[in-house]
Amino acid sequence: MNTAYALKNVNLIHGDLNRNLQKNMTILVNEQGLIQDIRRDHDLNIPSHYTTIDLSGKYVMPGLINAHMHLFADGKPFSLSVSEGLLQFAYDRILNTKFGRNVLKKRMKHNALNALHAGVTTMRSVGEFFYTDVQLRDEINNGDFVGPNLLVSGFLLSVTGGHGAPFLALVGDSPWEARKNVRINVKHGVDLIKICVTGGVTDAKMVGEAGRLQMTVEEVAAICDEAHKIGLRVAAHVESTEGVRVALQGGVDTIEHGSEMDDEIIRLYKNNSNALNGYTALIPTLQAAYPSSSLDTSVTKVSATVKENSRLVYDSMLKGVKQAIENDITIGIGTDAAMPYVTHYDMWREMDHYMRQANLNNKQVIDMVTRTNAKILGVDDVTGTVDIGKHADLIIMEQNPLEHIEALSDISMVMVKGNLIQTPSVTRIQEVDDVLNSVW
Numbered sequence: 001m002n003t004a005y006a007l008k009n010v011n012l013i014h015g016d017l018n019r020n021l022q023k024n025m026t027i028l029v030n031e032q033g034l035i036q037d038i039r040r041d042h043d044l045n046i047p048s049h050y051t052t053i054d055l056s057g058k059y060v061m062p063g064l065i066n067a068h069m070h071l072f073a074d075g076k077p078f079s080l081s082v083s084e085g086l087l088q089f090a091y092d093r094i095l096n097t098k099f100g101r102n103v104l105k106k107r108m109k110h111n112a113l114n115a116l117h118a119g120v121t122t123m124r125s126v127g128e129f130f131y132t133d134v135q136l137r138d139e140i141n142n143g144d145f146v147g148p149n150l151l152v153s154g155f156l157l158s159v160t161g162g163h164g165a166p167f168l169a170l171v172g173d174s175p176w177e178a179r180k181n182v183r184i185n186v187k188h189g190v191d192l193i194k195i196c197v198t199g200g201v202t203d204a205k206m207v208g209e210a211g212r213l214q215m216t217v218e219e220v221a222a223i224c225d226e227a228h229k230i231g232l233r234v235a236a237h238v239e240s241t242e243g244v245r246v247a248l249q250g251g252v253d254t255i256e257h258g259s260e261m262d263d264e265i266i267r268l269y270k271n272n273s274n275a276l277n278g279y280t281a282l283i284p285t286l287q288a289a290y291p292s293s294s295l296d297t298s299v300t301k302v303s304a305t306v307k308e309n310s311r312l313v314y315d316s317m318l319k320g321v322k323q324a325i326e327n328d329i330t331i332g333i334g335t336d337a338a339m340p341y342v343t344h345y346d347m348w349r350e351m352d353h354y355m356r357q358a359n360l361n362n363k364q365v366i367d368m369v370t371r372t373n374a375k376i377l378g379v380d381d382v383t384g385t386v387d388i389g390k391h392a393d394l395i396i397m398e399q400n401p402l403e404h405i406e407a408l409s410d411i412s413m414v415m416v417k418g419n420l421i422q423t424p425s426v427t428r429i430q431e432v433d434d435v436l437n438s439v440w
């Protein structure tokens, strides 16, 4: 049982683009952590056993949802340009040992809590080692500690030599092997299936090679069929136009990263009978590609090839974003936190990026990161807006994010499923923040 709360005198932002800010509202949160009532201050009777918190002048909105992140790292720059032999050694002798797995789990828990304290009440992990994300989700859901709502993918699904393989992925080279890998992940308790349809910037050896097609339509379709029949969504890593086509034809529910579109692709996004909802949503990750494509290699320490591929992927992804906006394709917000220069605590940077580069306004990006993300992830029945009956997943700010999106970088309180974090503490990485602040 939680404490029941009355949050008084709030300026309420519902999360829904079509609803206006409401002043002087009171939100009642019951012992089950659910939003029980939302009324104007003067016409609400507050039960005497409720803890009243006066939030005069403050702004309350739904907790942020990060639709694409990884818990295994924190956004400090790292380089993968070491030999495969060295990676194998590090994996066998360090990561995949009892000690290594314990360190990994602690680090993942730290990253999840850091994100939560920064206002991210729901996060979807899309590629982790050893089902550690499943363990953390279960510990949170069992009440072992107060944590975010976690939706977890476990290992990626890839092909031999494919993106994320062999360490971060289960490898399959036919529709039946791919089905088996879905079943393995399901047996371990995942909430969704993450697949790699194309390569990525990190594994491209030549300029123009990032986004090379790796899975076939038959493999993607088998994975989607296997996942969808038990109601699981399929998220696809894709970094090229042809990759997007294959993923959409196979019936995936979200395209992660994305690329420039043609008419067939636009049609398939909007009307995809093989996807669980009948359409496919796009989850770009602009901030993840931007620093390595725009910063000098003396800062990022990446090779000229990586920088050029990042630029190609970023430009194509941004074109895809603009086309998605023009054509009313559903767009969610994910950051790819864990990648170099993408931290778990600054989701506002990704939102700010859409405002600068795609002319979206504050209201639109706030809707995307709350209501729309919840819908895309299939959790809109419990979170994503401030509505009676939903979980009390809320963030409280001094400043109005409808006026300054950067208000989201300074969260005064966080509530997740009715558990109030009254003095959140966020561990920031100064070197990364300094670089990002210098980018624009």
Ligand SMILES: [Zn+2]
Binding pocket: 068, 069, 070, 126, 127, 336
């Ligand atoms: Zn990712």
